[in-house]
Amino acid sequence: MPGEFNFCNRCGAPLSERFIEGRMRPQCDNCGNIIFLDPKVAAVAIVVDGDGLVMVKRGVEPEYGKWAFPSGYVDRGEVVEAAAVREVKEETGLDVALDRLIGVYSLDGYPVVLVVYSAHIVGGAVAIGHDALDVRTFPLDDLPPLPFPNDYRMLRDWQGNS
Incomplete structure (x- = not known):
């Protein structure tokens, strides 16, 4: 403790x-x-950009410097979908619309519950957020290694439903 x-x-x-x-x-x-x-709730967005996915190079721990899907904690009293849209805007400068819920993910002993959505870009311009080092769109067949335990499962579920 x-x-x-x-x-x-x-x-x-x-x-x-x-x-x-x-x-x-x-x-x-x-x-x-x-x-x-209680666990923390984080919203994740798998953002489609043409034939690729928008990813953020993390500027914070854990997994500093690794490429990940835009994500962040849901504020107390905040709607989870709104948190997903907000996190994408904060980290990438992009405005998105959510398409659908991909899934809810957790691991035994890990204190974060992930709520994952697919999204598409509706506006904005790429602007690297305060907790990011870079923003880039990667082709689906050339994604960087994913840093977190549930990332590959989320990606498979997204691909299975897209």
Whole structure:
């Protein structure tokens, strides 16, 4: 539990790790409050540009310097579809319209749930965002290595539904 929570959000007492509901979870030693660590939700867009896909060279960790699909965390209270459109705009300068939901992806032990959409460009101009090093369209038959565990599965699902 290092770096997560050390004290109860209700009473301020120290927390201990206990096996609760099939997992180790932080629980308050004083009031018994159980801390359920919720996953983060990220929106991903597979953006079609002619016969290729728009990709972003990551300017942040994890996977700094690797090419990835435009993506980012959904803000609290934000509609997931709006987050996908916003992230593409922030990272690439491009305005997109979402075509369809490709899928929802998660991995055991990984605290992020990915909601993936296909999209096409409707406007804007390429502008490298503050958390990107580059933006480029890659031909489908010459995509760079993908950095994250679910990326190839997302791509296969997109290809199977396009």
